[in-house]
Amino acid sequence: MSVIKADNVRTHFGKVRAVDGVTLDLADGATLGLVGESGSGKTTLARTLLGLTPATSGTIETAGVSVRGAGRAARRALHRDAQLIYQDPHASLSPRLRVDALLTEPYRIHKVPDADRWSVAELLDLVELPAEHAGKYPHELSGGQARRVGIARAIALRPRLLVADEPTAGLDVSAASAVLNLLRRLTSEIGLAYLMVTHNLDTVGYAADRIAVMYLGRIVEQGPVADVLHRPAHPYTHALVRALPVPDPAARTAGPPVTGEPPSPRNPPSGCHFHPRCPRATDRCRTEAPEPLDLGDDRRAACHYAPDHLETPLV
Amino acid sequence: MPAVAIEDLTVTYRIDGRPRPALHDVSLTVGDGEILGLVGESGCGKSTLAGAVLKLLPPGGEVAGGSVTVDGHDVFALSPEELRRFRGGRAAMIFQDPFTSLNPSFTVGKQIALVQRVHDADSSAAARRERALGVLGEVGLPDPATVLRAYPYQLSGGQRQRVMIALALLLRPAVLIADEPTSALDVTTQAQILALLRWLRDEHGTAILFVSHDLGSVAQLCDRVAVMYAGRTVETADVADLFAAPQHPYTRALLGAVPSWRRRAEELVTIPGRPPSLTDPPDGCAFAPRCPHAGPACASAPPLIELAGRTVRCVLPEVTG
Numbered sequence: 001m002s003v004i005k006a007d008n009v010r011t012h013f014g015k016v017r018a019v020d021g022v023t024l025d026l027a028d029g030a031t032l033g034l035v036g037e038s039g040s041g042k043t044t045l046a047r048t049l050l051g052l053t054p055a056t057s058g059t060i061e062t063a064g065v066s067v068r069g070a071g072r073a074a075r076r077a078l079h080r081d082a083q084l085i086y087q088d089p090h091a092s093l094s095p096r097l098r099v100d101a102l103l104t105e106p107y108r109i110h111k112v113p114d115a116d117r118w119s120v121a122e123l124l125d126l127v128e129l130p131a132e133h134a135g136k137y138p139h140e141l142s143g144g145q146a147r148r149v150g151i152a153r154a155i156a157l158r159p160r161l162l163v164a165d166e167p168t169a170g171l172d173v174s175a176a177s178a179v180l181n182l183l184r185r186l187t188s189e190i191g192l193a194y195l196m197v198t199h200n201l202d203t204v205g206y207a208a209d210r211i212a213v214m215y216l217g218r219i220v221e222q223g224p225v226a227d228v229l230h231r232p233a234h235p236y237t238h239a240l241v242r243a244l245p246v247p248d249p250a251a252r253t254a255g256p257p258v259t260g261e262p263p264s265p266r267n268p269p270s271g272c273h274f275h276p277r278c279p280r281a282t283d284r285c286r287t288e289a290p291e292p293l294d295l296g297d298d299r300r301a302a303c304h305y306a307p308d309h310l311e312t313p314l315v
Numbered sequence: 316m317p318a319v320a321i322e323d324l325t326v327t328y329r330i331d332g333r334p335r336p337a338l339h340d341v342s343l344t345v346g347d348g349e350i351l352g353l354v355g356e357s358g359c360g361k362s363t364l365a366g367a368v369l370k371l372l373p374p375g376g377e378v379a380g381g382s383v384t385v386d387g388h389d390v391f392a393l394s395p396e397e398l399r400r401f402r403g404g405r406a407a408m409i410f411q412d413p414f415t416s417l418n419p420s421f422t423v424g425k426q427i428a429l430v431q432r433v434h435d436a437d438s439s440a441a442a443r444r445e446r447a448l449g450v451l452g453e454v455g456l457p458d459p460a461t462v463l464r465a466y467p468y469q470l471s472g473g474q475r476q477r478v479m480i481a482l483a484l485l486l487r488p489a490v491l492i493a494d495e496p497t498s499a500l501d502v503t504t505q506a507q508i509l510a511l512l513r514w515l516r517d518e519h520g521t522a523i524l525f526v527s528h529d530l531g532s533v534a535q536l537c538d539r540v541a542v543m544y545a546g547r548t549v550e551t552a553d554v555a556d557l558f559a560a561p562q563h564p565y566t567r568a569l570l571g572a573v574p575s576w577r578r579r580a581e582e583l584v585t586i587p588g589r590p591p592s593l594t595d596p597p598d599g600c601a602f603a604p605r606c607p608h609a610g611p612a613c614a615s616a617p618p619l620i621e622l623a624g625r626t627v628r629c630v631l632p633e634v635t636g
Contacts, residue, residue: 037501172356177572177583205576229576243506245531249554256506261473
């Protein structure tokens with residue numbers, strides 16, 4: 001069963017094509033990392049999939065709900081079964097509620113019968129917070145602790161899908177690693193499907209089974225994370241992998257893999273959006289927008305030359 | 316003589332009316348043309364240390380002891396006028412968010428001209444403009460004449476950071492202090508800025524103090540690394556030694572906590588607890604409450620041990636031999 005089934009989804013804001021023809025599938029219990037640089041449309045796509053930002057066209061089915069044109073009851077079910085963890089944990093927790101109230105609020109909103117509720121202590125235990133945090137206010141929590149409360153709130157309703165937008169943004173290395181470990185353990189123990197939205201390829205490579213790489217509103221490559229990162233079929237994916245600063249002084253990169261910065265989504269380049277920065281661009285790339293090609297082994301890439309790149313790895 | 320010599324530097328912040336040390340007796344040098352990475356988590360004092368090198372401390376911050384010598388100048392002994400010429404002249408600084416460090420209401424050209432008015436008053440207007448165009452081109456901005464007329468909001472994050480580096484370059488400083496210069500940038504842009512900093516050192520011999528929480532960038536760029544924890548350096552070593560064989564338990568934990576797609580199967584190392592607060596520092600080793608190896612010996616302040624070209628502030632290397 002798919003928890004997300006999106007077909008040719010577009011989300012346009014006036015002239016800005018933030019999401020421009022995305023087709024995506026996430027199976028129940030699977031984890032997908034959605035990666036892109038700022039302005040790639042990854043956050044807009046995640047919000048569109050959850051029905052928080054209306055799509056301009058296409059079909060979306062999330063957690064069994066047809067998102068576009070869903071009625072009140074269907075939206076309520078969607079907002080129960082698909083949960084979003086926000087980027088800034090302090091901004092997403094009401095400063096006036098104590099942690100115990102924050103954790104039981106979802107139950108009150110969705111009128112969950114007592115038998116189906118986790119206790120506050122159980123929820124705190126799930127996210128590895130000591131029980132005495134129940135009496136604290138958000139301002140008394142560190143960034144990592146607030147993030148855990150946000151995660152506990154999201155899983156309280158036992159959703160089918162968890163969406164996390166930059167779950168470790170703003171956290172120190174040690175707090176970030178604890179949150180990543182926690183999310184990895186929870187999603188596998190509870191059998192949650194998990195969509196992680198991030199700019200950090202290493203986080204996705206660590207946390208997800210599958211990866212989807214976005215560039216200017218389009219998914220340029222998707223597939224099993226290890227296969228895609230070890231042997232990218234799209235030159236943009238390859239550039240992202242090469243640009244990652246490896247924490248190993250013995251493996252220094254020769255120089256930046258690409259020049260320039262992503263162009264404005266207001267005025268995207270013709271043909272393949274990546275062609276002005278692509279070292280391999282041909283005349284065809286300048287005029288003809290590549291359709292996602294099925295490469296087998298559960299992989300797709302939107303590059304005219306993707307099959308060649310699988311045969312002769314990009315260097 | 317090293318480009319930067321920090322000796323027994325102690326800096327305090329006034330909290331609830333009492334001075335609390337944010338840096339304790341820090342000694343560190345940045346050699347001529349060396350890139351030193353300064354690593355640590357938030358609150359460890361790395362930005363305080365970076366600021367202190369230019370005598371730039373936030374309100375409430377005070378130098379309580381020690382000295383900083385930059386390019387032969389005793390920074391804390393400079394008069395206000397000398398300090399003004401020294402900052403941006405012999406030593407320059409770039410920050411994490413170039414948008415907040417550029418003045419939004421002046422064009423790039425105007426901001427460069429302001430720097431030149433202080434530091435390069437004798438040159439002709441034409442020579443100054445020539446020089447401005449020169450540095451903008453040097454830092455890889457494709458169309459310097461257009462950038463000169465642009466306001467900061469018209470530039471991307473990467474372009475703004477290039478402008479900041481151009482401003483820093485203008486006077487050929489001996490030392491560049493870079494406080495998280497790539498943290499707000501996308502990964503492809505980050506790679507470009509790291510390459511630009513390396514070029515700056517290779518081409519002009521500029522010594523760089525590179526402050527970062529990102530161990531990947533440090534491994535890619537730096538010659539030597541100092542790891543800070545709770546206001547002290549806990550380990551300094553050549554970059555290759557530090558990453559290959561970290562000695563301090565904190566350094567080891569930090570390196571193991573970084574996720575990598577190349578090590579998918581491994582569980583990440585986590586560090587229990589939080590760094591000590593400024594107002595309630597523990598006795599003895601500040602890391603002991605979170606350290607998996609802590610023992611009775613850690614209750615007293617650990618000595619700074621010198622091992623072949625590196626320093627470690629821990630009793631452990633002695634214990635384990």
